Amino acid sequence: MAALSRKRRVLCALDSIAELGARGITLRDAGHETPLFVVRFADEVRAYRNSCPHTGISLNWLPDQFFDAECRLLQCSMHGALFQPLTGECVHGPCLGDRLERLPVEIRDGLVYLAQDAADDACPAER
Numbered sequence: 001m002a003a004l005s006r007k008r009r010v011l012c013a014l015d016s017i018a019e020l021g022a023r024g025i026t027l028r029d030a031g032h033e034t035p036l037f038v039v040r041f042a043d044e045v046r047a048y049r050n051s052c053p054h055t056g057i058s059l060n061w062l063p064d065q066f067f068d069a070e071c072r073l074l075q076c077s078m079h080g081a082l083f084q085p086l087t088g089e090c091v092h093g094p095c096l097g098d099r100l101e102r103l104p105v106e107i108r109d110g111l112v113y114l115a116q117d118a119a120d121d122a123c124p125a126e127r
């Protein structure tokens, strides 16, 4: 899996994600693409690599569709693994006990940033 650059990057506007919603984003950097998704849940924001711990494929099969039908847990579309939205821990399915890879985020001025290390210039992400 490609390493992310160490730059702080804008992922999306916070209000572009519904509460109990998620948004898939692809970061493009030096020829590498990194799929990830941002989740809003219980007044918190999280970002995870879009890679199921079971096989490494993307969790969603429709754009921005990461939650289960009840909007309580994140769900992998392939074999139905369920993950806690705030921790990424798998609580049901073939990767029980594993976790999604969490990425650090910051919220500033209504924008969600991928917060790697010390901030460099912000570089917009692409959908």
Ligand code: FES
Residues within 6 Å of the ligand: 052, 053, 054, 055, 056, 057, 076, 077, 078, 079, 080, 081, 093, 094, 095
């Ligand atoms: S690939 Fe996600 S549960 Fe199997």
